Amino acid sequence: MKKVFATIITIGDELLIGQVIDTNSAWIAQELNKIGVPVKHRVAVGDVYEDIWNTLDEESKQADIILITGGLGPTADDITKPLLCEYFGGKMIMHQPTLDYITDLFENILKRPMIDRNRKQAEVPDVCTVLKNERGTAPGMLFEKNGKIFVALPGVPHEMKWIMSNHVLNIITQKFNTGFIEHRTLLTAGVGESFLAEMIKDFETTIPSHIKLAYLPNYGMVRLRLTGFSNDKKTLIHEIDTLFYTLKNLVKEFLVIDEDIPMEVVIGKLLNERKQTIATAESCTGGYIAHLLTSIPGSSSYYEGSVISYSYAVKENVLKVQNKTLNTAGAVSEETVKEMVMNVMQIMNTDYAIAVSGIMGPGGETAEKPIGTAWVAVASKNNIITQKFHFRFDRARNIQLTATNALNLMRQLIVDNR
Amino acid sequence: MKKVFATIITIGDELLIGQVIDTNSAWIAQELNKIGVPVKHRVAVGDVYEDIWNTLDEESKQADIILITGGLGPTADDITKPLLCEYFGGKMIMHQPTLDYITDLFENILKRPMIDRNRKQAEVPDVCTVLKNERGTAPGMLFEKNGKIFVALPGVPHEMKWIMSNHVLNIITQKFNTGFIEHRTLLTAGVGESFLAEMIKDFETTIPSHIKLAYLPNYGMVRLRLTGFSNDKKTLIHEIDTLFYTLKNLVKEFLVIDEDIPMEVVIGKLLNERKQTIATAESCTGGYIAHLLTSIPGSSSYYEGSVISYSYAVKENVLKVQNKTLNTAGAVSEETVKEMVMNVMQIMNTDYAIAVSGIMGPGGETAEKPIGTAWVAVASKNNIITQKFHFRFDRARNIQLTATNALNLMRQLIVDNR
Numbered sequence: 073m074k075k076v077f078a079t080i081i082t083i084g085d086e087l088l089i090g091q092v093i094d095t096n097s098a099w100i101a102q103e104l105n106k107i108g109v110p111v112k113h114r115v116a117v118g119d120v121y122e123d124i125w126n127t128l129d130e131e132s133k134q135a136d137i138i139l140i141t142g143g144l145g146p147t148a149d150d151i152t153k154p155l156l157c158e159y160f161g162g163k164m165i166m167h168q169p170t171l172d173y174i175t176d177l178f179e180n181i182l183k184r185p186m187i188d189r190n191r192k193q194a195e196v197p198d199v200c201t202v203l204k205n206e207r208g209t210a211p212g213m214l215f216e217k218n219g220k221i222f223v224a225l226p227g228v229p230h231e232m233k234w235i236m237s238n239h240v241l242n243i244i245t246q247k248f249n250t251g252f253i254e255h256r257t258l259l260t261a262g263v264g265e266s267f268l269a270e271m272i273k274d275f276e277t278t279i280p281s282h283i284k285l286a287y288l289p290n291y292g293m294v295r296l297r298l299t300g301f302s303n304d305k306k307t308l309i310h311e312i313d314t315l316f317y318t319l320k321n322l323v324k325e326f327l328v329i330d331e332d333i334p335m336e337v338v339i340g341k342l343l344n345e346r347k348q349t350i351a352t353a354e355s356c357t358g359g360y361i362a363h364l365l366t367s368i369p370g371s372s373s374y375y376e377g378s379v380i381s382y383s384y385a386v387k388e389n390v391l392k393v394q395n396k397t398l399n400t401a402g403a404v405s406e407e408t409v410k411e412m413v414m415n416v417m418q419i420m421n422t423d424y425a426i427a428v429s430g431i432m433g434p435g436g437e438t439a440e441k442p443i444g445t446a447w448v449a450v451a452s453k454n455n456i457i458t459q460k461f462h463f464r465f466d467r468a469r470n471i472q473l474t475a476t477n478a479l480n481l482m483r484q485l486i487v488d489n490r
Numbered sequence: 491m492k493k494v495f496a497t498i499i500t501i502g503d504e505l506l507i508g509q510v511i512d513t514n515s516a517w518i519a520q521e522l523n524k525i526g527v528p529v530k531h532r533v534a535v536g537d538v539y540e541d542i543w544n545t546l547d548e549e550s551k552q553a554d555i556i557l558i559t560g561g562l563g564p565t566a567d568d569i570t571k572p573l574l575c576e577y578f579g580g581k582m583i584m585h586q587p588t589l590d591y592i593t594d595l596f597e598n599i600l601k602r603p604m605i606d607r608n609r610k611q612a613e614v615p616d617v618c619t620v621l622k623n624e625r626g627t628a629p630g631m632l633f634e635k636n637g638k639i640f641v642a643l644p645g646v647p648h649e650m651k652w653i654m655s656n657h658v659l660n661i662i663t664q665k666f667n668t669g670f671i672e673h674r675t676l677l678t679a680g681v682g683e684s685f686l687a688e689m690i691k692d693f694e695t696t697i698p699s700h701i702k703l704a705y706l707p708n709y710g711m712v713r714l715r716l717t718g719f720s721n722d723k724k725t726l727i728h729e730i731d732t733l734f735y736t737l738k739n740l741v742k743e744f745l746v747i748d749e750d751i752p753m754e755v756v757i758g759k760l761l762n763e764r765k766q767t768i769a770t771a772e773s774c775t776g777g778y779i780a781h782l783l784t785s786i787p788g789s790s791s792y793y794e795g796s797v798i799s800y801s802y803a804v805k806e807n808v809l810k811v812q813n814k815t816l817n818t819a820g821a822v823s824e825e826t827v828k829e830m831v832m833n834v835m836q837i838m839n840t841d842y843a844i845a846v847s848g849i850m851g852p853g854g855e856t857a858e859k860p861i862g863t864a865w866v867a868v869a870s871k872n873n874i875i876t877q878k879f880h881f882r883f884d885r886a887r888n889i890q891l892t893a894t895n896a897l898n899l900m901r902q903l904i905v906d907n908r
Contacts, residue, residue: 085717087519088528089519089523089717093516094512097534111507114534115532123530187684188688189687359779362780362798367776369851371776376803379796379797379798380796380797380798381795382794382795383794385794385838385839386794390795467787469648
């Protein structure tokens with residue numbers, strides 16, 4: 073087994089001025105890891121001929137597989153295709169199957185006139201293998217040079233993903249006898265990275281060198297991930313499973329789940345197993361908890377809905393929070409979230425409910441209720457738990473932290489309710 | 491004026507296995523552009539000593555400012571700090587002001603015991619300038635070598651941003667006589683990238699070489715951005731404003747706004763100007779529209795709330811959609827979204843409302859209603875507009891596209907309603 077490395081090059085000025093966040097690289101890296109190809113480097117360059125050329129030179133010294141995304145769109149700021157043609161010593165030709173496909177797409181599906189720029193998408197260097205793109209008009213292109221492969225893909229995420237899944241991953245698996253990579257990930261909540269590290273420091277010294285441990289903190293939760301590299305799949309799986317079992321026991325007090333899935337999937341699994349339902353009543357999180365829960369396919373089997381009450385009037389008229397409660401305890405109070413959670417559970421006729429109310433900032437704080445104050449209530453038919461949080465960050469992060477902490481409280485209540 | 495370039499190096503295995511999406515680089519790039527420092531390269535490397543060292547060598551050949559994020563956390567997978575110490579030929583010392591700050595933080599604010607790992611955060615190479623981090627325990631570090639500056643920052647976004655804003659940007663502005671960069675961005679909706687390009691192809695030939703035009707497609711909308719580079723600020727602003735004026739006129743049919751702000755901010759501005767209010771009733775988008783609207787600080791002055799009705803029962807019992815409508819036309823129909831939008835506007839007593847119902851996939855489709863079907867209704871007191879969409883993507887993207895298209899319909903109705 074020869075160790076094979078990949079590098080990801082993303083092309084586009086929009087990446088260098090920060091107008092676009094690169095989500096493609098993360099997805100590509102995940103997929104390559106699954107087939108045993110570690111990514112050594114990720115590089116972003118602008119739409120500058122010389123910079124792209126130099127980056128291709130540099131990266132191909134270090135990696136066997138060079139994946140390039142972006143720079144293939146129909147507009148004039150895209151210079152990648154002619155550059156690749158020159159780099160690999162080809163000339164541009166019209167690729168008839170691609171042209172036929174684009175023509176059919178415009179005539180029969182999009183039902184829009186096809187213009188010259190669309191037609192130009194079917195032109196490719198004659199030294200590449202064309203990778204059909206059934207999600208758009210820019211095809212992928214595969215080049216080979218000195219035993220290395222270069223793949224150019226469009227930057228639009230769903231087009232890039234389709235070509236990767238339907239062509240590129242198979243090609244890589246067939247061409248390279250790649251090694252084997254295995255990951256085990258668990259999710260903890262309610263404990264900091266330093267404290268976790270202290271808990272498992274003796275365990276860390278027992279990990280062999282071909283297995284690595286990583287701490288991945290995110291939104292008040294920490295993932296721990298073991299990654300093993302080997303060409304002996306069976307031994308590696310045994311080793312990593314044994315280590316993972318020990319690790320789970322060491323952190324069991326804070327363990328949410330021993331899989332690499334987000335909190336909202338954990339809750340969905342629990343509710344599906346129990347054939348139970350949930351509703352939410354959100355003030356400060358403004359629909360973010362509902363969005364997380366409904367981002368999961370099939371969530372309609374357990375999620376009924378939400379009342380987002382961004383004003384006193386909606387809290388009172390729709391959620392039936394008592395006027396007295398709002399006027400004495402205030403909208404951000406234990407009393408209010410208790411009424412919100414009980415009432416939404418009744419209105420939507422569910423087994424569980426979550427309610428939140430807080431001050432996410434900037435602005436809106438009072439002396440007793442600073443920015444970042446959030447009251448959370450979670451309830452079942454016979455139990456209600458409330459907790460006050462105080463986050464110290466910006467609006468977006470305060471919203472995310474309130475949501476994940478509310479979901480974790482809900483998870484605990486469902487588990488305890490069995 | 492010497493042209494100064496920056497490079498951004500992000501460190502961490504989590505970036506190379508795709509477990510984390512890098513949002514830091516985009517933010518840093520935006521801030522550097524604002525002070526006239528273009529970013530030439532962005533590189534991600536793993537927690538591998540040799541790879542980090544080589545990347546520092548390579549990047550410092552190309553750039554004057556090398557910004558490094560990640561790799562400074564308290565846990566054992568972080569190797570960056572000792573590496574930087576060796577790279578710049580220093581030795582590790584305890585930095586007393588940082589230690590005092592961390593000690594105070596644990597004693598008086600976090601009220602948790604301080605452990606050895608926390609204490610270690612105060613150790614720094616003696617050849618760096620320490621940049622205080624008031625958002626966490628890992629300080630920033632600034633090194634100088636051969637007239638270039640290297641800045642190492644923690645990877646936690648809000649900590650990195652605080653140090654950048656409070657230290658690094660000022661230092662760069664003072665040390666380098668940077669040039670001047672000016673951006674003008676407009677947002678279009680309802681038109682594809684190719685078609686826009688065709689509309690403005692003659693205009694493109696008139697743009698001088700120190701000004702660039704970029705197409706930034708995102709969620710069914712396309713941003714057009716002019717970026718100018720010069721050391722003559724006054725002339726550049728005049729040139730770019732003249733070009734921008736022409737560009738706006740060329741695309742006026744599809745123009746949403748001539749600023750670089752998202753659709754939800756556009757709507758917030760319109761409603762604030764008119765002192766009017768809005769509510770939403772969401773089925774398939776599951777709170778995402780509410781989340782977009784409430785992600786904007788101050789949105790409580792115009793946003794009342796939402797009923798998220800993920801089930802027939804909630805549509806009927808809370809949103810008062812007629813049983814007859816749901817049983818004959820179905821939940822995904824023009825009739826249902828019309829009732830949803832009128833009823834939520836009445837229930838929440840607002841000037842406008844948005845309602846959506848659709849099938850985001852995977853699963854749930856019927857012969858007449860394939861995955862990606864979405865009905866949108868927007869209403870004012872005296873007007874109601876409905877539109878059927880059909881998106882062809884995955885769940886997450888179908889939700890995003892439904893939301894942005896619904897917001898754009900709402901924007902048009904508000905504008906026409908003046």
